[in-house]
Amino acid sequence: MSLRPSLTRVVGCTMLTASLVGFSPVSADDWGTIKGKFKFGGTAPAVAELKADKDIEVCGKQKLLSEELTIGPDGGVANVVVFVRDKDVKIHPDLAAAKKDAVILDNKDCRFTPHVAFVQTGQPFTIRNSDTVGHNSNVSTIKNPPFNGLIPAGGDSTVTFTSEEAIPAQVACNIHPWMKGWVVVRPNPYAAVSAADGTFEIKNVPAGEVELQMWHEKAGYVGEISVKGKAEKTAKGRKKIKVAAGDTDLGEMVLDANLFKK
Amino acid sequence: MKLTPTVPTGCNGIGNQPPRATGFQSAWSLVLLTIFFATGCGATPPAWFRPNMVKATKEKLSAQREQQVATIMLAMFGTPDDPVALPETGLDEAKLRLAAGPVRSNIVGRKNGLYREHCAHCHGITGDALGPTAAFLNPYPRDYRPGVFKFKSTERADKPTHSDLVRLLKNGAPGTSMPSFALLSETQIEALVEYVKYLSIRGETEFNLMGAFFELEGEEDELPLGRDFLVGEMLTPVTEKWAAAAGARIPVPEMPADLDLVASVAKGRALFYGDKANCVKCHGPTALGDGQANDFDDWNKPIVEWKKEIAGEKDSKFLARAHRVLDGDALKPRTIQPRNLRLGIYRGGRRPLDLYYRIHAGVNGAPMPAAKGTIPPEDIWDIVNYVRSLPYELDGELGADRPMVARDRF
Secondary structure, three states, rough: OOOOOHHHHHHHHHHOOOOOOOOOOOOOOOOEEEEEEEEEEOOOOOOOEEEEOOHHHOOOOOOOOOOOOEEEEOOOOOOEEEEOOOOOOOHHHHHHHHHOOOOEEEEEOOOEEEEEEEEEOOOOEEEEEEOOOOOEEEEEEOOOOOOEEOOOOOOOOEEEEEOOOOOOEEEOOOOOOEEEEEEEEOOOOEEEEEOOOOOOEEEEOOOEEEEEEEEEEEEEEEEEEOOOEEEEEEEHHHEEEEOOOEEEEEEEEEEEEHHHOO | OHHHOOOOHHHHHHHOOOOOOOOOHHHHHHEEEEHHHHHOOOOOOOOOOOOOHHHHHHHHOOHHHHHHHHHHHHHHHHHHOEEEOOHHHOOHHHHHHOOOOOOOOEEEEEOOOOHHOOOOHHHOOOOOOOOOEEEEEEOOOOOOOOOOOOOOEEEEOOOOOOHHHHHHHOOOOOOOOOOOOOOOHHHHHHHHHHHHHHHHHHHHHHHHHHHHHHHOOOOOOOOOOOOHHHHHHOOOOOHHHHHHHHHOOOOOOOOOOOHHHHHHHHHHHHHHOOOOOOOHHHHHOOOOOOOOOOOOOOOOOOHHHHHHOOOOOOHHHHHHHHHHHHHHHOOOOOOOOOOOOOOOOOOOOOOOHHHHHHHHHHHOOOOOOOOOOOOOHHHHHHHHHHHHHHHHHHOOOHHOOOOOHHHHHH
């Protein structure tokens, strides 16, 4: 059985061209800020306490809580990742310069700070250890070569990613297995991680239509949001929005408790 | 259960079996039985590659999408009996043909089907480590599909070089079920190494393709399934890494010739227990590998995490499917044991150089981190010397912790 003709068939019968998202020409001043807030729909589940069973003299000093799902006092959901999906998006001149500064992920008190870090491709990503015990950081990137290096007490290590990652990559410490963090690798500066109160802000996005993608470590791609009581399906966490000059407020987006029950 | 379309009508009909991609495993096992009983005319049943059901189910690909992936994979890589090496893979199809197919010989002194003769019972026809003996082995055999290999002379994230794989085949992996194949001829070993690369490239390409299908928005959306996309974006990123491995050998400075071994071992010992190299955290204060015992490697971890993920799943139909896949297409996850360093058994080779590579680059796919950048090369040599002394350490300073007989604790 010859197989080559079937490849020709696969190749030949589907000549689809990738549709490119086009931007309407905008003047240099048309930049907008995307704002919003994620709220938890339901009663916040109890936060599990993590058990430090290694290096107890350092890691056991403070209470370690699971950061898988962090909900603020008023129901804000922290650590939801929001990013602009569009390729070749125009970058604001102010933001281009900021790419030179390293993003720091600290191993502090035997947890990763921040829990979810955002770094651009080509931007230095420094993993630091402020603890008095040694750590290692195992970064499970898929497109970029995975990294797992020793980060001795007081030391640091810098990596630069060359490709974007479709979903955030997990960062783990194998010495202290309760330590889990994430790194978002995007090809542009347009991404944000929601703060402790659930709010986020992406500044200086070119005006026009952009497609956002939302992700949370427990929920995966956020499949449904509801704004003002109206449920909206967001397949694979994607949502197209129009960015106007000035502020574009997406309002309070409620994420149902069921999304996190995976 | 409707089996009509897949029941073979005779020996000629068997070759037209489509690869399984429906997710209905119970139906499939019936088909297998049917093939078994229908092949009364002496023909070997055709072999097919098992789709990566864990990935497909995890990404909730529809049966139609699974079928699409299987068709593309068939076109790009052929079947286990009839492998195809696209020029972009850089693979030698003649070598693949020697390793592929059922065990047979039609020329005196030349045997085909080497992979199935020597490897498939553990590593599986697909190289997915789901061969019939796999579940009984500890450690499990290597699943080639993620393209991750542990024992090599290249940096952690790099592919092994060709000679790394040749060495592994010749030496086997001591302490595991992987035997030495030193009795095979050079040509046969070359053919098998080429075939392992082929299965690995195939597995990674399938993984990429399933990921690309997952990223599509709706069921009606299509990928640009032209050569540019399939070869350029799905296959080439994988083959480029294999091509780059040849020149990616870790540069190793020679161990100083006038090295004072006793001093070096003492220095290595301090590093082993020190906070910088931190070997003690996993390999344990006794170096018996009893430090960190509840971690998983990169082959088991996705299964563990997926099990956790589906624990709260509401869709009972999906849940049933997921459990079928976990039972039939994945091995029961096992924690990874840090190596017991007192046995004097080194899976990736016992040369000082092998240990240097392991410490410098860490072990890809395993929790072992890279010392590169943190520990200077001369210190790595000290750790190598200390590790090599561990099976023979008679008068350690471990006091009561020191094992009397290392093997008792294994």
